[in-house]
Amino acid sequence: MESKITPDKRLFALDGRVAVVTGALGLLGRQHCVALAGAGAQVVVADLDPERCQALASRLPGRALGVEMDVSDRQSVMEAVDTVLGEFGQVDVLINNAAVNDRFEAPDIAGEPSRFEHYPLSMWKLSLAVNVTGVFLCSQAFGTPMASRGKGSIVNIASTYGMVGPDQSIYRPPAGDQCYFKSPAYATSKGAVIAFTRYLAAYWGDSGVRVNCLTPGGVRNGQEPFFVEKYAARTPLGRMASPEDYRGAIIFLASDASSYMTGANLVVDGGWTAW
Numbered sequence: 001m002e003s004k005i006t007p008d009k010r011l012f013a014l015d016g017r018v019a020v021v022t023g024a025l026g027l028l029g030r031q032h033c034v035a036l037a038g039a040g041a042q043v044v045v046a047d048l049d050p051e052r053c054q055a056l057a058s059r060l061p062g063r064a065l066g067v068e069m070d071v072s073d074r075q076s077v078m079e080a081v082d083t084v085l086g087e088f089g090q091v092d093v094l095i096n097n098a099a100v101n102d103r104f105e106a107p108d109i110a111g112e113p114s115r116f117e118h119y120p121l122s123m124w125k126l127s128l129a130v131n132v133t134g135v136f137l138c139s140q141a142f143g144t145p146m147a148s149r150g151k152g153s154i155v156n157i158a159s160t161y162g163m164v165g166p167d168q169s170i171y172r173p174p175a176g177d178q179c180y181f182k183s184p185a186y187a188t189s190k191g192a193v194i195a196f197t198r199y200l201a202a203y204w205g206d207s208g209v210r211v212n213c214l215t216p217g218g219v220r221n222g223q224e225p226f227f228v229e230k231y232a233a234r235t236p237l238g239r240m241a242s243p244e245d246y247r248g249a250i251i252f253l254a255s256d257a258s259s260y261m262t263g264a265n266l267v268v269d270g271g272w273t274a275w
């Protein structure tokens with residue numbers, strides 16, 4: 001008789017792996033930290049505010065570290081790499097999540113300045129510095145030791161707006177003027193993240209470093225009801241995402257469960273880009 005088949009329960013396990021999450025204090029960043037820690041990883045909580053990074057790290061299960069890092073500043077990124085390697089001796093996973101996400105629910109950037117004709121050059125430059133240059137700098141700094149070890153997974157967080165143009169009509173209330181336009185810098189930067197992912201996957205394929213994108217759709221976060229309704233109506237699953245909806249995809253891309261996947265874009269958008 002043939003022997004019993006044993007399922008591989010360790011496929012999604014991250015025990016002993018060190019996972020760095022940038023922009024870890026944000027709406028989705030903290031969910032990525034929870035997901036990775038839950039799968040057994042030792043998580044590095046990296047963001048601009050060191051005290052809040054340490055506070056979140058102290059609440060995660062297992063060994064975790066809070067680290068101050070401005071992804072757009074090479075010096076800051078290099079210092080963070082030194083700290084992480086000094087503490088753990090290795091990096092296995094990098095989640096490039098930090099971004100300027102000029103959202104509808106943030107009133108300071110709404111209104112006329114968000115209109116393309118008036119969109120400020122300063123916002124354009126800041127978005128590209130964080131969303132694109134930040135991904136480049138962190139991939140270079142944390143990915144190089146991964147390539148030297150011959151092993152690692154980099155996950156770049158893109159957006160549906162890096163794949164398809166924003167439908168600006170969902171930001172228009174039923175009565176009254178359009179109060180917000182999704183920015184040109186955001187869409188441009190996320191398209192660049194998808195292209196950079198393919199570049200680096202091709203470059204580091206023979207070094208054992210896998211590089212993939214996760215493309216999330218819009219997350220429910222206290223937006224006005226008219227917007228939530230319009231967003232849901234444009235989505236086959238009929239709703240916006242909850243912040244927890246991306247946990248499975250993060251663990252999949254970070255772990256050996258995706259071992260034959262590189263240069264890919266995993267789209268988790270409730271079907272937004274499917275029709």
Ligand SMILES: NC(=O)c1ccc[n+]([C@@H]2O[C@H](COP(=O)([O-])OP(=O)(O)OC[C@H]3O[C@@H](n4cnc5c(N)ncnc54)[C@H](O)[C@@H]3O)[C@@H](O)[C@H]2O)c1
Pocket residue numbers: 022023024025026027028029046047048069070071072096097098099100101130134157158159160215216217218219220
């Ligand atoms: N929330 C959504 O609906 C949504 C949808 C699609 C894609 N995304 C993407 O998911 C990722 C996370 O989005 P979010 O909604 O959690 O955003 P968020 O604004 O809640 O969090 C972003 C985090 O990045 C940090 N950050 C900003 N500039 C930084 C810098 N220079 N260095 C280091 N950290 C910096 C901020 O402090 C913040 O904690 C982003 O890449 C975003 O583009 C979000």
